[in-house]
Amino acid sequence: MKNFKEAISLKFVIIGDCGVGKSSVIYSYQKGQFQPDLIPIPFENFIIQDKNDENQNIILNLQEISGSDDYRSLRPSYYESADLFLIIFSVIDSNSFDHAISKWYPELNQNQYLQIPKIFLGNKIDLREIKNNQHINNSFAQKIIQAYKIQYFECSALTQEGINQVFKEASKRIIKIKKENQIENNGNKLCFEINHQITKEEEPCCLIF
Ligand SMILES: Nc1nc2c(ncn2[C@@H]2O[C@H](COP(=O)(O)OP(=O)(O)OP(=O)(O)O)[C@@H](O)[C@H]2O)c(=O)[nH]1
Ligand SMILES: [Mg+2]
Numbered sequence: 001m002k003n004f005k006e007a008i009s010l011k012f013v014i015i016g017d018c019g020v021g022k023s024s025v026i027y028s029y030q031k032g033q034f035q036p037d038l039i040p041i042p043f044e045n046f047i048i049q050d051k052n053d054e055n056q057n058i059i060l061n062l063q064e065i066s067g068s069d070d071y072r073s074l075r076p077s078y079y080e081s082a083d084l085f086l087i088i089f090s091v092i093d094s095n096s097f098d099h100a101i102s103k104w105y106p107e108l109n110q111n112q113y114l115q116i117p118k119i120f121l122g123n124k125i126d127l128r129e130i131k132n133n134q135h136i137n138n139s140f141a142q143k144i145i146q147a148y149k150i151q152y153f154e155c156s157a158l159t160q161e162g163i164n165q166v167f168k169e170a171s172k173r174i175i176k177i178k179k180e181n182q183i184e185n186n187g188n189k190l191c192f193e194i195n196h197q198i199t200k201e202e203e204p205c206c207l208i209f
Helices: 022-031 069-074 094-108 138-146 163-185
Strands: 008-015 045-051 057-064 084-090 118-123 151-154
Touching: 008 022, 008 163, 022 045, 022 057, 022 118, 022 163, 057 163, 084 094, 084 163, 094 118, 094 138, 118 138, 118 163, 138 151, 151 163
Parallel strands: 008 057, 008 084, 084 118, 118 151
Antiparallel strands: 045 057
């Protein structure tokens, strides 16, 4: 941890129906490999140390939110501190796509969260069959999501295709926003420093490199 004393902290809240692959996507990004049969934990938190293209240290806090209605009342307490919402669906499960649009997006687009950027992510592309009209193809998803003016990415937690890109792009976008806000709040003086001193007590138990 000693090289990460000064780092930019980003928090992404990751949501979507049960079983769409939220944990698998996070695990694939952390470990660079797929882990089948991850144990579902309703509100799991992952901390990843990373570097961006400018070699800045980043501490990425990924908060998975359970899609189960049993936890509906608990969800908002995780939303307020988010820098970004990642709404995941499975491209082989059209219900999960419908819910991304008609349930998760409206829940995360209420007044108090309007300013928090959102990204849609279609997972399980390794299982998508071009001729299966129950599956969500890229152009269909793009067309629907475009209307909301939201970025759309696709990935496979199993093959890793698209995984790095989504987190890199999301981090880049949020860092840009934070820098712009910082400039606005400080005239023209760029003092973008999120000096996150990680102490021993703060060190999360699930830190994986
Ligand atoms: N083939 C394939 N299977 C995947 C992929 N992502 C996840 N899975 C499988 O889909 C199932 C659900 O994945 P999870 O990562 O547990 O999904 P989740 O959204 O975290 O589920 P909950 O936490 O229970 O809501 C597991 O059997 C995974 O192995 C993928 O990209 N491709
Ligand atoms: Mg999970």
